[in-house]
Amino acid sequence: MATMTTTATELVLALSEGEKVAGLHGDIRVPLSAVRDVDVVRNPVTEVRGLRAPGLAIPGRTKIGTWRRPGGKAFVVARRGTPAVRVTLEGADYAELMVGDDDAAALAGRVRAAAGLPEPAVEQRVTFASGELTLGGTLALPPAGATGAGPYPVALVVTGSGPLDRDANHKSMRIGTSRDLAHALARAGVASFRYDKRGVGESQGSFLAAGLSDNIDDARAALAWLRTRPEVDPAQVFVIGHSEGAVVTTALAAEPSADLAGVVLLAGMAKTGEETLSWQTRQIAGDLPAPVRLVLRVLRTDLVAKQAEAVTKIKATTTDVAWIQGRKTNARWTREFIAFDPAPHLRALRTPVLAVTGANDVQVDPDDLEAIAALVDGDVTTVRMPGLSHLLRREEEGNGGLRTYKQQVRKPTDPEVLTLVTDWITSRLPER
Structure with a gap:
């Protein structure tokens, strides 16, 4: 069985002889400086995406070798029933390494410490009810010692359009913006909740049959559930929405019963759909x-x-x-x-608003920021970020268009966006 270890400067993935034959590859060594993230995958065989080239796959049981997909290639050694450590890399031959280990959580901690990464969020996989459906999500809490004990301020994170899971990943493209936001918030002492859309991941229902109004209902149900959790402070609740999630957030926050501490609109629109x-x-x-x-x-x-x-x-x-x-x-x-008009909802907002759109966004007009600033009556901050695309990545040499999306997602969510959002939220919290 493959083993993952670290030296003072390298991450080493050592393969057994059988795995070398199956994957047509030798041991892999990458600098620790290339490690960008480490997490644990519960069901790695089902989460591997892309084209096997080359490698061995026994459907539902084993995957060994290289998988190529938009956003880069991954080297995988995964078996059914064994959790895996997933290491995200930047500037290496592989964008990702995934290796099974019976004690994946401990291994992930060792790799994270060797790479000098901060302690991760404490995550709980949970479910909540939205009407007759049960939806799955992840409650992320600050790591021990981040900013003291809870209850914590919390942000509900609402993903963009399409069949996206709680991390904002599509089956053919790992975008990951919701997960990146959740982990940045945890490091700043703020809890968060993100969830799979209807018919995606662990959520019941049909994605294709769901309307925009259903998605708003689901966000409202998630918000109500979140306020019942003893880990969070119900008086310090924020909502962060990206793309379609910003539409949902705008509608939700305008409701008199929302009672939010603030909202963040990432690539939010002011025009009709x-x-x-x-x-x-x-x-x-x-x-x-x-x-x-x-x-x-x-x-x-x-x-x-x-x-x-x-x-x-x-x-x-x-x-x-x-x-x-x-x-x-x-x-x-x-x-x-198509029929949704955000203008009356924006006028109805009575909560602080941060609106951020990239200057290179080709899906939402960056000029809508001016309209948002004019429509919101109260505390509103708008930021037009140079070089930022709709996927919240920097594209300094291009225009952020669709044809570069596969290359963009090889990079993490822009750190300045994460810092801007977390700083804005923490600046609105009472001193503890």
């Missing part, structure tokens, strides 16, 4: 590679016109799910998003 989709399409059309734009011109295909046609068709639907332009679409969610 329909206007935002139209703006987004224009940005994406200009970001396509030159050969693709040439093909579209030859075929006389106007992306903006095609998008407008799709919106018209979706507006005419009455079902939760519909086929639009050859794709199965979450029609009810799209209808509700």
Whole structure:
């Protein structure tokens, strides 16, 4: 069985002879300075994503070798029933190493200490009810000794659009913004809660059948559940939303019963959903590679016109799910998003607001920050971050467009964003 150890300067993954043959690879050594994160994966065989090249896989039982996916390749030695340590790397041949170990938590602690990483959040996997559904999530508490004992101030973290899990990961792209936010908050002494969307991960329901109103209901249920937890201070509750999560946060925070200490809108919009989709399409059309734009011109295909046609068709639907332009679409969610106007909700906010959008965002207009500042009556801070994309990564040499997303997610969430959010929240806490 593979073993993971550390020296004074290196992380060493030593393989057995059989594993070397199965994975067509020798032992792996990387500098400890390349280690960016260490965590424990409960079911590693089911969490490995991508194309096996090369390696051995016995479905549901064993995975040994290299898996390639957007965001970089991973080397995996995982067996069913054995937890694994996942090490996230930067500047190394592999973006990730995952190795099974019967005492994965202890091994993760040793690797983390050797790499000089801070103590991790204390995480609890929990469930809560939203209507008739049970949704799964993670309550993250500050590590022992961070800022004293609880009850802690807490932030509910709401993910963006698409079938994202609690960490803001898609099955084909590990974005990880929610997890990065949760861990940054824990280091600052703030608890957090993040959850899988309907039909994703450990949450019941259907993602495709869920509407935007359902997602708001789920966030409201998560907020109510969070206030019942003895680990958190119900008087110091914040909500952080990214992309669609910012839409959900805007609607939720405007409710008179919300009683929040503050909200953070990351890539939040001030236009209607329909206007935002139209703006987004224009940005994406200009970001396509030159050969693709040439093909579209030859075929006389106007992306903006095609998008407008799709919106018209979706507006005419009455079902939760519909086929639009050859794709199965979450029609009810799209209808509700198209009709959503954040302006009245922003006007109704009576809680401090931090709104952050990247100057290189191609999915939400950065100029919406000016409208947010004008609409919110009270304590509002807006930050337009140079070089920041919609995925909350820096893209100094590019424009943050969709074609660079796979490269962007190889980097962690921008540290300045994490610091900005945690500093803003902690500055609004009473002295303890």
